[in-house]
Amino acid sequence: MPNPRAVLGAHGEDVASRYLTERGLVVLDRNWRCxxxxxxxxxxxxxxLVVVEVKTRTGVAFGHPAESVTREKLLRLRRLAQLWLAAHRVGWVEVRFDVVSVLVRPGRPVEVEHFxxxx
Structure with a gap:
């Protein structure tokens, strides 16, 4: 049986990917791992080049989804972005780090915020 958190996270990434695509961004990679x-x-x-951290929650009892992105997480994303660039043999390029917050609450429309x- 699938992990409910993993299912929620994958759904949030689907929503975020669609949201960004609708706003003109081109998604190159998803769930890139090393x-x-x-x-x-x-x-x-x-x-x-935009590195996007997606945070999905079903409520705000523990804070807004975007609030869970700490300075340490951003530093790790920076290191991972460098590894992604090297793995894809990308030369110099401007890199931006974004957060997309997805709130999936029962009986309510999905809320997406892009930072x-x-x-």
Whole structure:
């Protein structure tokens, strides 16, 4: 039986990917993994490579989803982005770090908030 948290997270990434695509970004990679961790989404916005952390929750009792992205998490995303760039042999490129918050509450429409350039 699938892990409910994993199912919720995958749904949030689907929602975030669709949301960003509808706003003109091109998603290049999803759930890219290496030994050091995982990037949820890697996209392109014009000439800018965008590393996207997706946070999905079913409520705000423990805070807004975006609040769970700590400085340490952003530093890890930066290291992972460098590894992604090296693995894909990408030369110099402007990189932006975004957070997409997805709230999936029973009986309510899904709420998506995009926080571009958080780091």
């Amino acid at each position: 030994r050091q961790g995982e990037l949820d989404l890697v996209a392109v916005d014009g000439q800018t 571009p350039g958080v780091y």
